[in-house]
Amino acid sequence: MTTTLTSTSTTAETPQPLRIAVPNKGSLSEPAAQLLREAGYATRREGRELVLADPENGAEFFFLRPRDIAVYVGSGTLDVGITGRDLLLDSRAEADEVMQLGFGASTFRFAGPAAAVSSGLDVAGLDGQRVATSYAGLVADHLAAAGVSASVVRLDGAVETAVQLGVADAIADVVETGSTLRSAGLAVFGEPILRSEAVVITRRGADGPVRPAGLDVLLRRIQGVLVARQYVMVDYDVPREHLDDACALTPGLESPTVAPLADPAWAAVRAMVPKARTNKVMDDLYDLGARAILVTTIHACRL
Ligand SMILES: Nc1ncnc2c1ncn2[C@@H]1O[C@H](COP(=O)(O)OP(=O)(O)OP(=O)(O)O)[C@@H](O)[C@H]1O
Ligand SMILES: O=P(O)(O)OC[C@H]1O[C@H](OP(=O)(O)OP(=O)(O)O)[C@H](O)[C@@H]1O
Numbered sequence: 001m002t003t004t005l006t007s008t009s010t011t012a013e014t015p016q017p018l019r020i021a022v023p024n025k026g027s028l029s030e031p032a033a034q035l036l037r038e039a040g041y042a043t044r045r046e047g048r049e050l051v052l053a054d055p056e057n058g059a060e061f062f063f064l065r066p067r068d069i070a071v072y073v074g075s076g077t078l079d080v081g082i083t084g085r086d087l088l089l090d091s092r093a094e095a096d097e098v099m100q101l102g103f104g105a106s107t108f109r110f111a112g113p114a115a116a117v118s119s120g121l122d123v124a125g126l127d128g129q130r131v132a133t134s135y136a137g138l139v140a141d142h143l144a145a146a147g148v149s150a151s152v153v154r155l156d157g158a159v160e161t162a163v164q165l166g167v168a169d170a171i172a173d174v175v176e177t178g179s180t181l182r183s184a185g186l187a188v189f190g191e192p193i194l195r196s197e198a199v200v201i202t203r204r205g206a207d208g209p210v211r212p213a214g215l216d217v218l219l220r221r222i223q224g225v226l227v228a229r230q231y232v233m234v235d236y237d238v239p240r241e242h243l244d245d246a247c248a249l250t251p252g253l254e255s256p257t258v259a260p261l262a263d264p265a266w267a268a269v270r271a272m273v274p275k276a277r278t279n280k281v282m283d284d285l286y287d288l289g290a291r292a293i294l295v296t297t298i299h300a301c302r303l
C-alpha cells in the first residue's frame, strides 16, 4: 500500500510570479511605468532599482534596456516584456507581440542628403552605398528583402551626423517629428520601413506567442487602462420620442443603459463614448433635445 504525503509547505501551491521586463530608460520608460501604475502594479520609488517584486499582484518587474528586452523574453529568461516593435524586430529574438500599447509611436525610415533626395534618391539607389543605423538587423533584413546590396554601418545613436561626417551615404533611423533630420540637412526617402509603437511581447512557441500563467490578467488590466483612457461616460436625459436617435448617437460598447425617469415622457441614458468625440456627441445630443448631459472620466474598467 502506498502512502500519499501531503506537503505542509505552501511553496508548491504558490504560483510563480509573472516576470515582466520593463524599459529602464528612453522614450518608452515613463509611459510604460505610468501604464503599469494605472493598472494597479507596484512601481519603483527611485529610478535605480533593477528588480521590483510585486507579490500582491503576482508579478516581478525587471528594469532593462529596451533594446535587450526581446532577447530576455525570446530566450525564455523572462515571461513578458514591454518594448518597441522596431526593437523587437531588430533583435531577431524568438518573441512575438501579444498587445499593442498605443504609445512610443514612431516610423523607421531611410534618409539621405536633402539635395540627393530631391534629385530622386530611392532605396534601389542604396546599392553599393553605406547606410548608418542603430537598427542593423532591421535594416539588413529590409535591404535583403528589397534585393539591395548596401553595407550597414552600425552606430549607437546620433545617426544623423554620420552623413555629415562622411561615415555613411544615407541613414535609417527613428523619425518622430523629423526635426533632427532637418537640422542635419537630411530628408526621408522611400516608403517607411516600419511603423512602430510600444508592444507587449512573449516568447514565440510552436503555435505563436506563448501565454504564461498570469498573462491574461496582466493584459486585461492593461486593456482596462487603455480603454479607460480612450472613453468617457456620458449620461443624459432625452424625450422618449427622440430616444432611438439618441441611442444611435451613443451606442456604447454593447448597448446603452436606458432607464425610466419619473416623468414618463423622458428617459435617462448612460453610455461610453470615445473621448475624442465627446464634444461632437454632446452637441448632437443637445440638438436632438437631450438635456442634463454629463460627462465623467472612467478610471479603470474590465470589458
Ligand atoms: N523620438 C524618439 N526617439 C527615439 N525612439 C523613439 C522616439 N519615439 C518613440 N521611440 C521609440 O522608443 C524606442 C527606443 O527607445 P530607446 O530607449 O532605445 O531609445 P531612446 O528613447 O532614443 O533613448 P536613448 O537614446 O536616450 O537611450 C523605439 O521603440 C522607438 O521607436
Ligand atoms: O524626428 P524627431 O522628433 O527629431 O526624433 C527622432 C530622433 O530622436 C531619436 O534620437 P535621440 O534623441 O534618442 O538620440 P539618439 O539618436 O542618440 O538615440 C532618434 O534616434 C532620432 O534621432
Ligand SMILES: [Mg+2]
Pocket: 157
Ligand atoms: Mg535614442
